[in-house]
Amino acid sequence: VQAAFRSDLAPLLELVGTGKESLSFMKKRIRHLAQQWLRAARRLEQKLKGRQGDQKHILIHIGFLTEESGDVFSPRVLKGGPLGEMVQWADILAALFLLGHSLKVTVSLKELQSNLGVPPGRGNCPLTNPLPFDLIYTDYHGLQQMKQHMGLSFKKYRCRVRVIDTFGTEPAYNHEEYATLRGFRTNWGYWNLHPSQFMTMFPHTPDNSFMGFVSEELNQTERQRIKSNKVSSMAVVYGKEASIWKLQGKEKFLSILNKYMEIHGTVYYETQRPPEVPAFVKNHGLLPQHEFQQLLRKAKLFIGFGFPYEGPAPLEAIANGCVFLQARFNPPHSSLNHEFFRGKPTSREVSSQHPYAEDFIGKPHVWTVDYNNSEEFEAAIKTILRTQVDPYLPYEYTCEGMLERIHAYIQHQDFCTMPSPPPPAKAQSPAMQSPPSPLALSPNATHLVWSPSARRDPRAWPPADSLQVWLSEGQHACTETCRRRGLVCEPTFFRFLNKKEVFLQLSITCDSTEYEMNHLYPAVAENVHECYLQKEPLLFSCAGHNTKYRRLCPCRDYREGQVALCRDCL
Numbered sequence: 001v002q003a004a005f006r007s008d009l010a011p012l013l014e015l016v017g018t019g020k021e022s023l024s025f026m027k028k029r030i031r032h033l034a035q036q037w038l039r040a041a042r043r044l045e046q047k048l049k050g051r052q053g054d055q056k057h058i059l060i061h062i063g064f065l066t067e068e069s070g071d072v073f074s075p076r077v078l079k080g081g082p083l084g085e086m087v088q089w090a091d092i093l094a095a096l097f098l099l100g101h102s103l104k105v106t107v108s109l110k111e112l113q114s115n116l117g118v119p120p121g122r123g124n125c126p127l128t129n130p131l132p133f134d135l136i137y138t139d140y141h142g143l144q145q146m147k148q149h150m151g152l153s154f155k156k157y158r159c160r161v162r163v164i165d166t167f168g169t170e171p172a173y174n175h176e177e178y179a180t181l182r183g184f185r186t187n188w189g190y191w192n193l194h195p196s197q198f199m200t201m202f203p204h205t206p207d208n209s210f211m212g213f214v215s216e217e218l219n220q221t222e223r224q225r226i227k228s229n230k231v232s233s234m235a236v237v238y239g240k241e242a243s244i245w246k247l248q249g250k251e252k253f254l255s256i257l258n259k260y261m262e263i264h265g266t267v268y269y270e271t272q273r274p275p276e277v278p279a280f281v282k283n284h285g286l287l288p289q290h291e292f293q294q295l296l297r298k299a300k301l302f303i304g305f306g307f308p309y310e311g312p313a314p315l316e317a318i319a320n321g322c323v324f325l326q327a328r329f330n331p332p333h334s335s336l337n338h339e340f341f342r343g344k345p346t347s348r349e350v351s352s353q354h355p356y357a358e359d360f361i362g363k364p365h366v367w368t369v370d371y372n373n374s375e376e377f378e379a380a381i382k383t384i385l386r387t388q389v390d391p392y393l394p395y396e397y398t399c400e401g402m403l404e405r406i407h408a409y410i411q412h413q414d415f416c417t418m419p420s421p422p423p424p425a426k427a428q429s430p431a432m433q434s435p436p437s438p439l440a441l442s443p444n445a446t447h448l449v450w451s452p453s454a455r456r457d458p459r460a461w462p463p464a465d466s467l468q469v470w471l472s473e474g475q476h477a478c479t480e481t482c483r484r485r486g487l488v489c490e491p492t493f494f495r496f497l498n499k500k501e502v503f504l505q506l507s508i509t510c511d512s513t514e515y516e517m518n519h520l521y522p523a524v525a526e527n528v529h530e531c532y533l534q535k536e537p538l539l540f541s542c543a544g545h546n547t548k549y550r551r552l553c554p555c556r557d558y559r560e561g562q563v564a565l566c567r568d569c570l
């Protein structure tokens, strides 16, 4: 059956259960954004010209909302607890539904079991019938529950799973044996999934798929109205919980800010003003989402104190015409030095409260400054007050952008029929399995491009001719190496360059070449002329660097405002 775009979101609201504050929040959001979603679906439908692809049967199991995993979030929805995950799940539901797929939504273990076909009363044994879903979207909690209740069927079907994973999971933490051996300790890793099965909130590392969420979009009239209604002296502080006001040294920068602007907050409180929030701050209390947006439409500045990390609110603020001012982290925060990231399966270095805003948006919308430097901070405020900015929303965070991306993933990502390893031949490693692909050296000889005469698999996605191979500097990961060339690292291309000839083509001298398990390989230790190839395809990783090695990096182009997709990827 062909998937047909839907033109009404009401039936989706029926599919989402009741009885939890979190579900009400999600439904309210879907309802509020419905017109915007429907317009976007119509636009994508026209763009695809009937190439919608097959309708999939999809199970959406939101693990963190199940009682069995504690459901700590639902009771805090109205009390300033985190909402980012619910924003994202609401948007995933809307997108999958509009794309015309057949959905089941579960938020309890019992519903999960009955939908999977786990025989009642029997735990942990294989399913008696074939799994009735082509795809399962869940989170780490749900993954754990499925593993516990599907017995051996879990292994068989895990290639159909997509894990919504806010901060991302790097390959080195995902590979159980390697992570254990090399001390990549985490509370969440070790699942041996294909790294692209993890789907993140922001495009953190291209090793994972970027799922994202959406923000409210404005038409021309609204943009004009917002611009003329801006109160240029109004600042809103990012954060719903009083604890963010405990930040060390905040008195200094708050008093500077207060010289120039009226400071507003949306901090949750029960009966009294939270003692952490200074008296000169106008606190509105936690607002319903659409009222929060209204506040942002008036404000000139949205200011972050360093927490929460990487949430949706700064994008909403920028989309509503605010400037986002945030603290630079020096040294960057990561799982090695910060409690919040400890145990998370990533070594990513977070250089500010919102690196996406810093790197993908930047000035004039985003200012990332050292809050300990009063002069820098004050100068930023003064410049911001003098600057006019337009509302701005990157295409990938519009409804159309999200629909387009999810559509591409559903039609092209297949982790169940991966190229199987070749029969064990002595000199050949499993990772060598790949079509013949002469990589032509580009004229200036610094990198390789796909040769036009090379045979290419027409079904391969992304198409291989967008590949460029660059050699990293020792201090750079492939993410950074590609980024510096205006490209993005594409992990599915590692298999094309994991070959001895590629070193040769790049004029790299290899006195020896070994296949080993290492998430930095393929790479060369230049000073000793040792070359290394990757033995374990699951460890191909855009993330990771070590001064000892220069890495071979597979880069590709991307669409303006849609980093997940290459130019010919739709």
Ligand code: UDP
Binding pocket: 081, 082, 083, 084, 085, 087, 239, 240, 266, 285, 286, 287, 288, 289, 290, 292, 293, 308, 310, 311, 312, 313, 314, 316
């Ligand atoms: N939000 C809200 N009321 C408020 C402040 C924020 O509903 O008073 C919403 C906001 O629109 C955003 C969501 O909370 O979509 C999550 O925002 P945040 O960036 O704070 O991320 P979190 O830490 O909650 O995951």
